[in-house]
Amino acid sequence: MPTAAGADVRRVGRPVRAVGFRRIRALFDLTRQDMATPGHRGCATLDTTNEFPDADHPANLTAVAHKSEVQSWLAE
Incomplete structure (x- = not known):
């Protein structure tokens, strides 16, 4: 599989641009760093949607918008 910048990388039968792969990798790297931080309490987006399950609540709307x-x- 080519991994050079701009090349397609095949995953799950779909081409994924290398830049997309770098973004996913960066997201996982940041998540891993956050998880290693003392006092880390998990995903703030998931925490918010769990604590404010009403789909019309402003906190839930903000969390869902952020995830989107x-x-x-x-996907870019």
């Missing part, structure tokens, strides 16, 4: 933005960023 991250997914869009990863």
